Structure formats: structure tokens, C-alpha cells
Amino acid sequence: MKTLTYIAAIALLSFSTACKDKEKVIETAVGVDTAKVDPTPVLPVAEELVEGMESNMDHPIPDSHKMGGGEKEDSLVFSIGRTPCFGTCKAYWINVYRSGYATFSGNSNVEKIGQHEGWVGQDTIIMLINEAYRIGFFEMEDVYDGPVTDLPSMAIQVVANDKDKKVTGRVGTPAKLKNFGKLADELLFPIPWKPVAPKN
CATH class of the missing domain: 1.20.5 (Single alpha-helices involved in coiled-coils or other helix-helix interfaces)
Known part of the structure; x- marks a missing residue:
């Protein structure tokens, strides 16, 4: 014993x-102090949001999931996307659903080009939601932009606790939003994404 x-x-x-x-x-x-990113839910209802999420990265992906959107009961909780630029900017879109199922669509200047899918752990989803609350994401402007057309943009959407907010930044983007995007990249890019065969 x-x-x-x-x-x-x-x-x-x-x-x-x-x-x-x-x-x-x-x-x-x-450049984000993760010690301040509390992995516990910010609000009690956040526990209900992630209840039943899959945290096993090797869990087989069910046939009911389709690229580009989850089932009604497996709704979107987080997404991030970046648009191309004239340089070497990463261009991609990531969607994360309630179950932990996620999709990655690589456009340019990323290692994985095309459609991929994978699983995100419950702890990662909670961290992203909590960070959104910490930086006041739901109180931000919907768009940060200006009369410049050759700069890349970043869009982040968070759906939690009956709130659904999407913020797009290109010009004058707050540092807090930029750092949120960097944190999301660091958490989501290392996921073992698997290619999705084209649909017939």
C-alpha cells in the first residue's frame, strides 16, 4: 500500500x-502571463457549457460531425481566423465546438494547407473562455479598422454563457485582442490535426 x-x-x-x-x-x-489565466470557470454556468466535452485527443471523430459546422447540440464555442496579406502572413480559420471537436482550414503560410480536423481539450476551451472575460472581450467594439486595404485582419468569435460575440481587428486593434489571438494560436496550432478527405 x-x-x-x-x-x-x-x-x-x-x-x-x-x-x-x-x-x-x-x-x-x-507574452501572456498564463499564471493570470485561471483554468477554473469564470462563471458557474461555464461548467455547464463544457460539461461532457471530450478531452481525449485520440478520440475517434464521429460521423455526425461535418466540416464547417457542428451539429445543433454541438455548437460553436470559439473561432479564430486570419486573412492573407501581400507578405507571409498566416491565413487560416479554426472553429472549436462544445464537444471539443475542431476544424482547421489552412489557406496560406501555414504548415497545414486545406481542411483538417481534431480535438481540443476541455481545459483549453475553459482557458480561452476565461481569457475572453478577463480582457473584456464581450465589451469590445465589433470592428477595429481603417482606410488601409493591404493589412491582414484577425477575427475572433466566442460563444459562452448566452453571449455570442465576434470581433474583427485590422487597424487600431487593441493589444489585449492581439495577445488573445497569440494565445489562441499557441494553444490550438499544436493540436494533432488530421487531413479531411474532399467530399464527393
Whole structure:
């Protein structure tokens, strides 16, 4: 019995250290202090939002899911997209659904071009929703733009707690929104995306 307790304690310590190291990597990469990004729900109803989400990245993707949209009961909770520019800007669109099912559409200057799908962990979805509340996402303007046409834009949509907000930024985008986009990239790009065969 003592041996089992000892092994469990070592495993818990290793997991805790790995999580802290991951937070440091994200903080360094995107300039966001992830220690301030609380993984617990901001509001009690956030627990209902993520109840039943799949956190297993290797979970088989059910046939009921279709590219470009989830089923009615598997509604969109987060999306981020970036448009092309005359340079080497990444152009893509990511949709994340309630179950954790996600789609990636790579356009240009990204490693994965075309349609892909994968799974996002419950902890990642909660982190994105909480960060939206922390930066006042739902109180931001719908569009940040100006009379410049050759700059890329970024659009983020968050659906949580009976709120559905989409913000598009191209000119005069608040730093908080830019950092939110960087955090989303760091959390979602490493997902093991799998190519989707073209529909006949």
C-alpha cells in the first residue's frame, strides 16, 4: 500500500511540474502571463457549457460531425481566423465546438494547407473562455479598422454563457485582442490535426 501511495505521489509531482513548464513556454512565446489565466470557470454556468466535452485527443471523430459546422447540440464555442496579406502572413480559420471537436482550414503560410480536423481539450476551451472575460472581450467594439486595404485582419468569435460575440481587428486593434489571438494560436496550432478527405 505504501508503494502505491509513493508511486501516485511521484506521478502527481511530475504532472504538476510538466504543467508549469508548459505555462512558461506559452508565456515566453506569446507574452501572456498564463499564471493570470485561471483554468477554473469564470462563471458557474461555464461548467455547464463544457460539461461532457471530450478531452481525449485520440478520440475517434464521429460521423455526425461535418466540416464547417457542428451539429445543433454541438455548437460553436470559439473561432479564430486570419486573412492573407501581400507578405507571409498566416491565413487560416479554426472553429472549436462544445464537444471539443475542431476544424482547421489552412489557406496560406501555414504548415497545414486545406481542411483538417481534431480535438481540443476541455481545459483549453475553459482557458480561452476565461481569457475572453478577463480582457473584456464581450465589451469590445465589433470592428477595429481603417482606410488601409493591404493589412491582414484577425477575427475572433466566442460563444459562452448566452453571449455570442465576434470581433474583427485590422487597424487600431487593441493589444489585449492581439495577445488573445497569440494565445489562441499557441494553444490550438499544436493540436494533432488530421487531413479531411474532399467530399464527393
